[in-house]
Amino acid sequence: MFQHIEAFAGDPILTLNEQFAADPRADKINLSIGVYLNDEQRIPLMGAVAAAEVRLAQSINPHPYLPMAGLPAYREQSRRLVFGEGQGERIATIQTLGGSGALKVGADFLKAWFPQARVWVSDPTWDNHKGIFGGAGFEVGTYPYYSPATHGVAFDAMLAALRALPAGDIIVLHACCHNPTGADLSQQQWRELALVVQERDLLPFFDIAYQGFGEGIVEDAFAIRYFAEQNIPLLVASSYSKNFAIYGERCGALHVTGKDADEAQKIFGQLQSAVRKNYSSPPAYGGRVIATVLEDQQLRAQWEAELTAMRVRMKQIRSELYAQLKAQLPGGDFEYLRIQQGMFSFTGLPVAQIRKLRDAHGVYLIESGRVCLAALSSAGVAPVARAVVQVMTEN
Numbered sequence: 001m002f003q004h005i006e007a008f009a010g011d012p013i014l015t016l017n018e019q020f021a022a023d024p025r026a027d028k029i030n031l032s033i034g035v036y037l038n039d040e041q042r043i044p045l046m047g048a049v050a051a052a053e054v055r056l057a058q059s060i061n062p063h064p065y066l067p068m069a070g071l072p073a074y075r076e077q078s079r080r081l082v083f084g085e086g087q088g089e090r091i092a093t094i095q096t097l098g099g100s101g102a103l104k105v106g107a108d109f110l111k112a113w114f115p116q117a118r119v120w121v122s123d124p125t126w127d128n129h130k131g132i133f134g135g136a137g138f139e140v141g142t143y144p145y146y147s148p149a150t151h152g153v154a155f156d157a158m159l160a161a162l163r164a165l166p167a168g169d170i171i172v173l174h175a176c177c178h179n180p181t182g183a184d185l186s187q188q189q190w191r192e193l194a195l196v197v198q199e200r201d202l203l204p205f206f207d208i209a210y211q212g213f214g215e216g217i218v219e220d221a222f223a224i225r226y227f228a229e230q231n232i233p234l235l236v237a238s239s240y241s242k243n244f245a246i247y248g249e250r251c252g253a254l255h256v257t258g259k260d261a262d263e264a265q266k267i268f269g270q271l272q273s274a275v276r277k278n279y280s281s282p283p284a285y286g287g288r289v290i291a292t293v294l295e296d297q298q299l300r301a302q303w304e305a306e307l308t309a310m311r312v313r314m315k316q317i318r319s320e321l322y323a324q325l326k327a328q329l330p331g332g333d334f335e336y337l338r339i340q341q342g343m344f345s346f347t348g349l350p351v352a353q354i355r356k357l358r359d360a361h362g363v364y365l366i367e368s369g370r371v372c373l374a375a376l377s378s379a380g381v382a383p384v385a386r387a388v389v390q391v392m393t394e395n
Helices: 012-022 047-057 072-083 098-113 127-135 155-163 187-200 222-229 261-278 285-295 297-328 351-361 378-393
Strands: 091-097 119-123 140-144 170-174 203-208 235-239 251-257 344-346 370-372
Touching: 047 285, 047 297, 072 091, 072 222, 072 235, 072 251, 072 285, 091 098, 091 261, 098 127, 098 203, 098 235, 098 251, 098 261, 119 127, 127 140, 140 155, 155 187, 187 222, 203 222, 251 261, 251 285, 285 297, 297 378, 351 378
Parallel strands: 119 140, 119 170, 170 203, 203 235
Antiparallel strands: 091 251, 235 251, 344 370
16 A cells, blocks of 8 residues: 655754764764754753743643633733734734744645745745645745855845745745844845835745844844834744743744734634644643743743843854854855854855765764854864864865
């Protein structure tokens, strides 16, 4: 019956992590994963999260299903975190199985109600964007995004491509901390992009997986809030894996803005229908932890302080690595470390050098050239810099 089924080629990042785990070298360094590690190379247990868990453990209750849309308190706090105060009556929000689940439910919703639309993602983008939207039945194309020459956004080329799209097409946008490049639009560029979206009647779908890792909670949500203020219909997939360090609990949310409360209610019903066809209802525990943190003023302040410390550490690692690389190779182009932000940077290293980093030095990057700086410790900066300079200067 199953003889025609082909072997799964594997996910390139997960496969690389398996190779890293099997590597016997004690000094190996894994910069391929999309996970924040502290300077002791561990996923942190945030104090605010731990305090919320202790509080929940003091009240032992049964474990019923959540509603299809998820925990009401979680949904409300998620909406406020992304959109700020106000506009709540015209935003449909549901709790999802992580950010990936938000993208999947959103893709299914869009395919049901915009079946002729095409989806456009940045070049490059997170690989699973193509998989999720393609799996929902969409034709997926790309628009120009990254400029190797400037290490930033190829904004003119991006706008020109979007101006040529048919009305009603869907564009996937990274709200902050672009994955994999770390190159983000400025606030002025977001304003210009909003005008193009309105002129062309495009439907933006924002992915915000790293809120608070770029410039701050409010600053990182600028594009979403600005588009919403301009009454542009939009979708948002948000994730709390990174900024709460609560990866395994699969906590995300999907938000869709309507023109008014009546339209939002209809959208809300259809989102629940999409959830029912996928997984019926989300898991409860992580949602309760996050809602507890965000509803309590003291825990919220503690969480924000811890998130700020994580962001500052990533910026410090960038600064230290840049200084080491420039000291060892003054003529090298390492400006990407100072321009890009968030967990990731795009090194521009060719595949041959990336493989040499892995094979000769035990430094693991994915072959696109993306490096996860959030996984680098202060002690690892010097050996990584030496390895990079060595592979760049070898014949």
